[in-house]
Amino acid sequence: MSSALVGPQTAKRASAKRAAKESRPARSVPEATVARLPVYLHALTALADTGVRTVSSGDLARAAGVKPAQLRKDLSHLGSYGTRGVGYDVVNLAAQIGLRVGDSQPWPVIIVGLGNLGRALANYAGFRSRGFPVVALVDAAPEVVGGRIEGLPITSIDDLDATVAATGATIAVIATPAEAAQRVCDQLVAAGITSILNFAATVLTVPSWVRVRKVDVGQEMQILAYHEQRKGPAGLPGAPAVAHFAEGES
Amino acid sequence: MSSALVGPQTAKRASAKRAAKESRPARSVPEATVARLPVYLHALTALADTGVRTVSSGDLARAAGVKPAQLRKDLSHLGSYGTRGVGYDVVNLAAQIGLRVGDSQPWPVIIVGLGNLGRALANYAGFRSRGFPVVALVDAAPEVVGGRIEGLPITSIDDLDATVAATGATIAVIATPAEAAQRVCDQLVAAGITSILNFAATVLTVPSWVRVRKVDVGQEMQILAYHEQRKGPAGLPGAPAVAHFAEGES
DNA sequence: GCTTGTGAATCTGTTCACAGCA
DNA sequence: TGCTGTGAACAGATTCACAAGC
Structure with a gap:
């Protein structure tokens, strides 16, 4: 479990700044930026569908719900794909982001746990269309195993190793009850899964x-x-509260 | 649109540091902390169920997947509910956090959009058990309206105002297709909804x-x-990669 | 003109390390 | 002797503001 084997951020403290400065062409995109790339990609795809050729940071930022400066800073971590005075080429930028986000290849996914949520996910079309084909459905209950959803058979958790090996999946979705989640997770890891989306x-x-x-x-x-709680007691809805400056919605 | 009336963190810009120093007993919990409170509450509830009376920041932090210092800092924003040399009283701390998170009262919720996902959510028991009773199901399709899920009738989006007024809901879940989401959102806001969980x-x-x-x-x-992508090309699984600095998983 | 790309300033969040107290 | 609560140091992310370049 949390046995040692760590060693991670070991020499990080001391080395840091000085060492990272040279030789590396600026690797690693900040995690906060990574989390926004899918949003940008989605907005760009929508724009491309409507035939727009280029887009400015202002327009794209509005579509993505962020500030222009943030968008430019984020994109600058990927490289310089814009043209000053003009904006970004929609198709090209989408391609660049798609590359980073793994759009170039399909990422087969296994869903474990086929209760209400698991079934809904198994039927969710946006899964496949976004490049994440569901290649296996796994459950523990004998009365569920053997059934089919969308033509895909539900296999037993006991065959997990074989299932993972056969499908080549590295990503799994856990949609089991909370009590089973850790056990299932351990089995997935043992079978070679390296990324997990956990709904439990x-x-x-x-x-x-x-x-x-x-x-x-x-x-x-x-x-x-939590936030509703704050509002309630404070001021009545409709009654204009005191000062306040409008927020720019993140 | 961005008219205004909140009231909280009003004159923040200009005043800042100097002004905030005196007179205020430190209101407002950081957003990052708020996002972790539910995790702490969940861990505490689990502990209480197993009969544990008190817990140290170290143990609770482990259960919540954060570092002890982080947990203490987070809790310090709520007040001093621990006992030095001992730890936190499980039941009392859970009560305090529950208070902040709105556990003291039920928060009626409306679900809009009853496709696969909406139906799964409507059936999701953990919804009610966590204090969020589903009080209305709303859809636009005539062939869906009139049906029932878990005994609750599906009403038309056209009756939204009446539905919101009748139920007193302030929180809504949008589980419609992406194309319909903004329109539905506008209608919800017009009807008086002030918090939205958006699945579109x-x-x-x-x-x-x-x-x-x-x-x-x-x-x-x-x-x-994105992260799978990084791993793949680099080294084979099992084969020790070259350099590689391990990341410290948050 | 216009918009990108980016250093610098700022703000927010995390971690450290230890004083304070049961 | 513990373990909490917290100032201070640190790290990360956002925003500003402007130089660079089409």
Whole structure:
């Protein structure tokens, strides 16, 4: 589990700045930027579909819901794909971002857990269309195994190793109940999965080479509720509160 | 659109540091902390269920997947609910966080869009159990309206104003196709909704007093794919890669 | 003219390290 | 002796503002 084997950020402290300065052509895009690339790509695709050829940082930023300066800074981490005085070539920029985001190849995905959510995900068309074909459906319940969804058979969790090997998947989606999530996660990791999208309401413990992203609807709701809470007691809706400057919506 | 009336963090720009120093007892919890409160609450609830009475920042941090210092800093924004040399009282701390997260009252929720995802969400039990009863299901398609899910009737989007007024909901979930999302969003806002959880793959434009959180499965996948991309070409799995500095997984 | 790309300034969040207290 | 709570140091991300270039 959290046994040593770490060694990560070991010599990071001391070396840092000076060492990284030369020899490297500026690798690594900031994580915050990576998280926005899909948004930019989506906006660019929409623009391309409507026949727009070039777009300015201002326009693209508006479509993506960010500020122009942020967009330019983000894109600058990828390279210089714009033309001063003109803007960005929509198709070319989309291609460049697509490259980074792995659009050039399909990423086969395994879905584990076929309750309500798992089934909805298995039927979700946007999955395949975005380059993530669902190649296997896995569950533990004997009465579920053997069924089919969208023509794809549901296989047993006991055959996970074979399933992963056969499909070549490296990404998995966990849509099981919270109690089963960690166990399933361990099995996925053992089978060679290195990226996991976790819909279960649990914190997963994984080795350092495995990346997990969590989607927790309940938590999102609670974050919204936190802010609703603030509003309620303060001022009545409709009644103009005191000062306030409009926010530019992030 | 960006008219205005919030009231909170009002004169922030100009005043800043100097002014904020005195008179204010440190209001407002950082957004990053707010996003973690639900995780802490979940971990505490689990601990309480197993009968644990007190917990140290180290143990709770491990359960929540953060560092102890981070947990203490986060909790310090809420007040001093721990006991030096001992730890935190599980039940009391859970109560305090629950208070902030709005656990004390139910937050009725409306779900708009009853395709695969909407139906899965409507059936999602964890919704109600976390204090977010689904009080209305809304769709636009005539052939869907009139049906029932979990005993709840599906009403027409045309009756939205009445539905919101009747239920008193302030939070809504958008699970429509992307094309319909902005239109639905506008209608929700007009009806009085002030918090939205958006599952559609679009950036929503809303007035400043409305809060939106987005859940986009496709985007999450692309973020995972971005990192998979880095790994792939570099070294074979199993074969120790060259240099390579391990990242410290957050 | 116009818009990009980027250093510098700022803001936000995280981590350290230790004083304060049971 | 612990473990919390927190100032101070650090790191990361955002925003500003302007030089560079079409």
